[in-house]
Amino acid sequence: MSKNQILKVLHEKKGEYIPLEKLASEAEMSSEQVLDEIEWLRKDDYIIEHSSEHGYRLIKVPNRLLPYEIQRDLQTTYMGKEIHYYKEVDSTNEVAKKLAEEGAPEGTIVIAESQSSGKGRLGKKWISPSGGVWMSIILRPDIPPHEAPRLTLVTGVAVAETLSKECRLDVGIKWPNDILIGNKKVCGILTEAVTDRNLDFVIVGIGIDLNVDLESFPPELREGATSLKRELDRDIPGVKLVQNFLLDFEKLYNEFKAGNFPEILAEWRKLSKTIGRQVEIHKRGRVVIGEAIGINKDGILILEMEDGNLRKIMSGECLHRNQEY
């Protein structure tokens, strides 16, 4: 809170010197407290110059996902109003689950600069080096447990919309929940519902390869992956992207809660890069090949096999094959 006050004053006069006494009075703190906070901000990579004559001035804000930066100018009503930030954590989903169990409100987010044990779908590890956005959101929707997978679709649409606005590239969704640029993965989503007869809460985990250096990925993952930095050939301000996403997501999640899921599903279908493709579904060592012709409202993929039979695919690893019409 105190950091917010100091930062607010520093940001308002960014580049200008502010005398210590003025900083203290505007932030309603003692001079000693101000000096402590400035030390903390410098440890967070803020560059704050000091002149014995003129005072302090903010020179540079770090390109990190610091909560007080995200919350400055955040336009949402409840998404991200409570942020738990970690420089490194085992898994943001695990932390969020714990917070949710302790009663954290809907819209609370957990965000980390890197994860040591990031979780992917199907029990896989999710590589989470620094430069990415690794974030989990606590949701408490009033829906039956079997409808929780719909939140994966809602989240996919929100991420795709945010990224489309950011990069104006060919952003789309690979079933069930990978966001692609072209045919390369730039974001994954892991939705975990905690339920005990009723749905207690849902954790939506989002991993975006923002300014990630692809060389930090294992070689076998590199070819199918990309990052926004790689696509745009520049560093992307993460704070702005997170703010935009939280706003897009809150809007869509409100639509979802208002019963407008069919419209969101229609948008998912428009963004889908899987429907209409020949796909291979890998699951527990078995492979199913067919043409993806649609998804139903629970996010189940419908395949048409070579013999014309239809098959429902609940889950699995989906590979897009080359077009074969």
Place this chain on the structure above:
Amino acid sequence: MSKNQILKVLHEKKGEYIPLEKLASEAEMSSEQVLDEIEWLRKDDYIIEHSSEHGYRLIKVPNRLLPYEIQRDLQTTYMGKEIHYYKEVDSTNEVAKKLAEEGAPEGTIVIAESQSSGKGRLGKKWISPSGGVWMSIILRPDIPPHEAPRLTLVTGVAVAETLSKECRLDVGIKWPNDILIGNKKVCGILTEAVTDRNLDFVIVGIGIDLNVDLESFPPELREGATSLKRELDRDIPGVKLVQNFLLDFEKLYNEFKAGNFPEILAEWRKLSKTIGRQVEIHKRGRVVIGEAIGINKDGILILEMEDGNLRKIMSGECLHRNQEY
């Protein structure tokens, strides 16, 4: 041909008087021929004024689908380069079939101001009063007969695109081949393939309720139908619309022939108002109810029934039910 020449000269100086001798020399005809042609044009509702002192001037072009008007400024390479026009005909599809059998080239169109026996799908009559666009196109694609239904999808996308550009309203496609504005039908498509082991030719019939007066429809059809005139509250220039459609259609049909059907199908899915809806399929007195979750590449609709089973719907009358999520 001669009409085209006279019209070209009259159009170039629309509103200005042109002496008879000048008309004759520029159109490379005798004065007698010019007078005959002017008589014919007046019978087609052109308003051409005569002044014994100054000659002839074109005042007004009729809002009719006259071939020499369509072909002026037509930007296509082969679509509509040969037009067979009728003030009234039994069925443009029937005429086109006959012309195709006699060897008419690809892109030949038959167009009528009204049809006395317009054909709809499933053997139904298609109401075709004056004010509409009733048109059939001869195509000779090099595809196996079972792929001919794809041309219905291609045509649907082209019509939807043309109408969207024209009216900027909520244009979409109801499976299999109705073009809707909002939830009202504004256009139907009837594709007929003539095949004898190989595909000889395909007739694509298109009926657009352009400036149609809905009161000329039987009462039971009125509620579900609309016209562009009704939606926009003004008369729509039919010639321009047909020109735009022929250009959009030629482009898309060329894409189809170049093997880019998957992209067109993706566009169809985006335009679909059926996918994601609860629908009733009526066929031969039986009704199937389910959720439309996709179409395959042959345009077959996939329904998910209440018990979770999937079902392929080849054809039938499709009714959209209200959303029931």
